[in-house]
Amino acid sequence: MDERAYLERYDANAYDRPSVTVDLILMSVVDGAPAVLLAERGQHPFAGHWALPGGFVGMDESLDAAARRILHDKAHLTDAYIEQLYTFGAVQRDPRMRVISVAYFALLPVERFRAALRHAPELTLASLGVSPSGGGVEARIDGDGPVTLAFDHDAMIALALERLRGKLDYSHVAFALLPERFTLRMLQEVYEAILGQRLNKPAFRRRMLDRGWLEATGERETGASFRPAELYRAHIPKRDAR
């Protein structure tokens, strides 16, 4: 039997199949704290709870394409740093039916994050903090008490933050959270927000400059009532380190 004949005989319906979705963790750093965009669910299950934007994966689109489509449809954004995070496949994670969800996280500079909020009224900003009981994260909207998230979305967000924290050390993800031109102070604020701890200024500046990922523009910040900081631009050498 040659390959062609084989393909024709193949029964694609021999087994029952799960649904596959993509959920998006849209992150930024707002006012010194990490933040995500959430949508309130109107329908069962978890009606009234907050959830990550997501959607089913089409039969003719790759997972990455599905993630980008959702980014566009739900947040009206094209072109963001986006990366697959983890796939959640517990049997009962969705009470309706078997759903396997591939979580992606996207990183946005604040301005673009805010722009997404303006264009997508169904999305709301939630800022993240570590829960006092240790371990997980809690999401707060408008400074109120922590909200309850739908499905296993709390685990997704916690994992995204953990991954981001881990990548700060050896990758240049932080630049995805900043505008094209930024000061060293802004960069440090991003690091401090994600790591959840203050960093020593001269040491931070030295490390960053030594990495060679920063290019001085020669221009300076304006508007400050003190010595203006130099504006830098990210300069990532050739091969995009993961």
Next chain:
Amino acid sequence: MDERAYLERYDANAYDRPSVTVDLILMSVVDGAPAVLLAERGQHPFAGHWALPGGFVGMDESLDAAARRILHDKAHLTDAYIEQLYTFGAVQRDPRMRVISVAYFALLPVERFRAALRHAPELTLASLGVSPSGGGVEARIDGDGPVTLAFDHDAMIALALERLRGKLDYSHVAFALLPERFTLRMLQEVYEAILGQRLNKPAFRRRMLDRGWLEATGERETGASFRPAELYRAHIPKRDAR
């Protein structure tokens, strides 16, 4: 409409769904080089090519459970270090139909790796090396030229190795590749095989001992015709660092 009524009306067949599989990258370090277990495909597609052991995810099992089931059924192994790697979802990665594959990697000490080979005759050991053309990895069986892998399994293996390399630094994964008792030299050999480079001995030993993950057993290696090395045991403090 309450939740119960909603669930009953929900049409789980409204959309076409992809198949979901789990592929397993069973790794170890053999003779100073990383190695994986492969099976030769007898059927289309990719008949005659080498592939990772894998299988469909059942409707009533989680992804982790599916990975463990495949570990058991294909390699006759229970209890190995196992971790989700990445989900591969390109549209045409399987010519038969849309298949999304969640890749897991498992780490085994050499003896258990060899035992799996004995109990599962359909599996073959392939040792991994970095391809001279840079970037990816090549798998070699019995010292022959690099074999051609089915599907996107070469990318899966390359990613597994990359992930493993990254985790060496901050996690204790290496212990999963060693027997219960091991010497510092064995530990260093694992590191060198995965990183693909020689390491300085005194510095390595210092770093490892300083981490506090090693517990001296007081016993020593036997059979060597030179000074026997102390045997250590892994001692991982409370919270299992990812």
Next chain:
DNA sequence: TACCTTATATCCATCTTGCACTTTACTTAT
């Protein structure tokens, strides 16, 4: 008992890091 081999310990130069302190540059108040 001499000798070979590898484990283990010591030492030192170098590099990195944390941190206090100084100098610089710009705005605002007087």
Next chain:
DNA sequence: ATAAGTAAAGTGCAAGATGGATATAAGGTA
């Protein structure tokens, strides 16, 4: 104009980590 205030940017130093050479220890084997 000039002084005061503020944060950026730069300097210097001590402590710690790291690479690498060298010395000593502990087994076997000839």
